[in-house]
Amino acid sequence: MxxxxxxxxxxxxxxxxxxxxxxxxxxxxxxxxxxxxxxxxxxxxxxxxxxxxxxxxxxxxxxxxxxxxxxxxxxxxxxSFFGIQSDYRVQVGTQYLAEVADAFLPEREVNERAFRLVLAVLRGMKVSGEVTRPLLYFNYWLLRLGGFLPSLDRCADCRSPLGTKAFYGSGSEGLVCKDCRKPTARNEISAEVLALAGKLRGLRLEDWLREQKSPPGTNQLRRFLEELIQTHLERKLATRELLAEEI
Ligand SMILES: [Zn+2]
CATH class of the missing domain: 2.40.50.140 (Nucleic acid-binding proteins)
Known part of the structure; x- marks a missing residue:
């Protein structure tokens, strides 16, 4: 053995x-x-x-x-990342990270980038005491590395450009335009907020956290990507509600 x-x-x-x-x-x-x-x-x-x-x-x-x-x-x-969990918001953030990584990453599949991602997100929370930007970064890269990040500028149904507003709802795998919107697509997200994702593509989390403030829309984009993760997992994330109360 x-x-x-x-x-x-x-x-x-x-x-x-x-x-x-x-x-x-x-x-x-x-x-x-x-x-x-x-x-x-x-x-x-x-x-x-x-x-x-x-x-x-x-x-x-x-x-x-x-x-x-x-x-x-x-x-x-x-x-150790035990000390940072004395802050309740960070504790909930780390629980979300652990729950999603555990459910999302396939067993016995070596994935160096996913390993480095989780470690970088933990260190980001440790250094900054912040939860929103680290978790947005985590959601974005986890979906991207897994090949589950949908188009953020074209409608998932008709493929036309999304324009200034896009829509999604519970169980969505992507964004739809206003013409394809169904009543279940309750949430609206602006092109401005979606443009934030472009920034994440070429940025290291530690560098981003050195910038003073979280840009507007960080939390909104984080929630949208969280929805996609939950759709992909086909089950409710236990830590999601706790997170919604805290950030
Ligand atoms: Zn459409």
């Missing part, structure tokens, strides 16, 4: 019996995978605090490729 050493982000943990944990990890070399960490719930666990949600860790995994659940041999902390 090969022992694989890789860097990983702890997405979620679940209790397994009295003293063990199941941990969903986003790893650099094995993609997203689930591991059993035996004894992780004991007070003197050899994993220490390294398995707290969203820790950036180095792990050693006993990899059995045909099994759903691998065994975690050891873990050590590289960078």
């Amino acid at each position: 090969p022992l694989v050493e890789t860097e990983a982000l702890v997405l979620r943990t679940y209790r397994l019996g009295e003293s063990d944990k199941i941990v969903s990890l986003l790893t650099r070399h094995l993609g997203r995978c689930r591991v059993a960490a035996s004894g992780a719930l004991r007070t003197k666990s050899r994993f220490g605090s390294s398995l707290e949600p969203l820790s950036y860790v180095r792990v050693w995994i006993y990899d059995r490729p045909n099994r759903d659940l691998q065994r975690l041999g050891a873990a050590e902390m590289i960078e």
Whole structure:
């Protein structure tokens, strides 16, 4: 049984019996995978605090490729994101990040860019204490890397240019023009707000966060992309409502 050493982000943990944990990890070399960490719930666990949600860790995994659940041999902390979660808004932001990454990224599919994206978004929240811009950046790049980002200047139905306003609703996979709008497309989004997406294409998050203020429409664009993610997942995101209350 090969022992694989890789860097990983702890997405979620679940209790397994009295003293063990199941941990969903986003790893650099094995993609997203689930591991059993035996004894992780004991007070003197050899994993220490390294398995707290969203820790950036180095792990050693006993990899059995045909099994759903691998065994975690050891873990050590590289960078903790535990402290930033004392701010409730950031906590909700990190929970959203973990929930979406866990649900969206296919199991056992190595994706270096997605790994770097999640880490950059966590660091962005850590450095700035801000949630809106990091999560907009996350939603945008996650959809783009997955090939699910629709056209932002043409109608998804008739393919004509969208003009100054576009519309979407619950379950939308893209934007429609005013002629194709159905009653379910309740939300309106302006061309100005959509133009913000163009900015994200050529920008590193850390550079963007150095700019003083979040541009108008950041939150509106974030919500639209969040809708697309939820449509793609075909299920309700538990953290979405919490996020709506906070930002
Ligand atoms: Zn149309």
